[in-house]
Amino acid sequence: MNLNCEETYQRMQDYLDRELSAIEMALVTEHLIGCGICAEEFEFEALVLRKLGRTLLDTDIPKDLEERVLTAISNA
Amino acid sequence: MRSEIGPTVSLAVTDRSDFEALLRPILPLAFRYAVRLTKDRDAGTDLVQDASVIAFRSFHMFARDSNFKAWFFKILLHRFYRTKQREARQPSVALVDAPESYLYRQARRLGLTMNGDPVAVILGQADYQMVSDAMGRLPLEYQEVAVLHFITEMSYAECAETLEVPIGTVRSRLHRARRMLQVSLWEIAEQRGYFPTQESI
Numbered sequence: 001m002n003l004n005c006e007e008t009y010q011r012m013q014d015y016l017d018r019e020l021s022a023i024e025m026a027l028v029t030e031h032l033i034g035c036g037i038c039a040e041e042f043e044f045e046a047l048v049l050r051k052l053g054r055t056l057l058d059t060d061i062p063k064d065l066e067e068r069v070l071t072a073i074s075n076a
Numbered sequence: 077m078r079s080e081i082g083p084t085v086s087l088a089v090t091d092r093s094d095f096e097a098l099l100r101p102i103l104p105l106a107f108r109y110a111v112r113l114t115k116d117r118d119a120g121t122d123l124v125q126d127a128s129v130i131a132f133r134s135f136h137m138f139a140r141d142s143n144f145k146a147w148f149f150k151i152l153l154h155r156f157y158r159t160k161q162r163e164a165r166q167p168s169v170a171l172v173d174a175p176e177s178y179l180y181r182q183a184r185r186l187g188l189t190m191n192g193d194p195v196a197v198i199l200g201q202a203d204y205q206m207v208s209d210a211m212g213r214l215p216l217e218y219q220e221v222a223v224l225h226f227i228t229e230m231s232y233a234e235c236a237e238t239l240e241v242p243i244g245t246v247r248s249r250l251h252r253a254r255r256m257l258q259v260s261l262w263e264i265a266e267q268r269g270y271f272p273t274q275e276s277i
């Protein structure tokens with residue numbers, strides 16, 4: 001079984017999140033190897049997701065967070 | 077969480093150290109998630125602290141072979157919603173109908189080169205504030221799953237356990253949240269004049 005572009009595209013988010021079955025992951029990968037159009041779009045989407053994820057992680061953690069939490073627990 | 081007002085269970089020292097050992101590694105994630113939910117660092121810190129105390133008092137109910145991270149984030153979310161009314165804000169029409177791969181299509185339409193770093197061209201100025209603002213325009217049930225997945229990298233199954241919704245709901249909300257987020261980012265970029273022009277490419 002081979003996937004066409006549409007079928008591949010429908011699986012993009014699940015593929016990028018590694019939430020497809022091993023067989024489906026392989027089918028999508030196979031399509032991407034042979035299809036530059038889909039590969040470019042997947043690559044772009046992956047870059048966007050990575051950028052957004054990294055940006056959202058860009059928050060300083062308060063130095064005393066752990067201490068505050070552990071103190072609160074020991075007083076609980 | 078009823079446990080907060082329930083009787084305090086006296087815990088053995090081993091329980092305390094078990095609890096701390098499980099909690100410590102996820103505190104940074106919990107803080108980032110809490111700040112995104114509350115949109116405020118101090119409120120985020122308080123939320124993490126309150127959730128930690130509630131979790132500690134309920135720790136005897138935690139099944140040791142289950143997922144601590146999902147369990148803790150569930151408590152954190154409950155605590156958040158208890159102190160806050162859900163906003164019934166409707167997203168803009170553009171967000172509701174957000175198409176697939178919006179930024180990619182914009183990049184193509186503007187003729188941005190796909191070599192190099194098209195994301196930097198289109199989202200180069202997307203700092204924490206901008207992404208936060210874009211996320212803030214999404215309905216809350218979409219924000220909570222998108223931020224949870226972005227920050228904690230939980231699987232769909234773990235997100236489902238944390239949010240207490242079916243895995244299919246996680247999947248559809250997450251995918252839709254990402255579509256909305258791309259449109260939302262683009263709208264903000266335009267409003268702030270970040271709009272990439274042909275000359276800047």
Ligand SMILES: [Zn+2]
Pocket residue numbers: 004005006008031035037038039
């Ligand atoms: Zn294709």
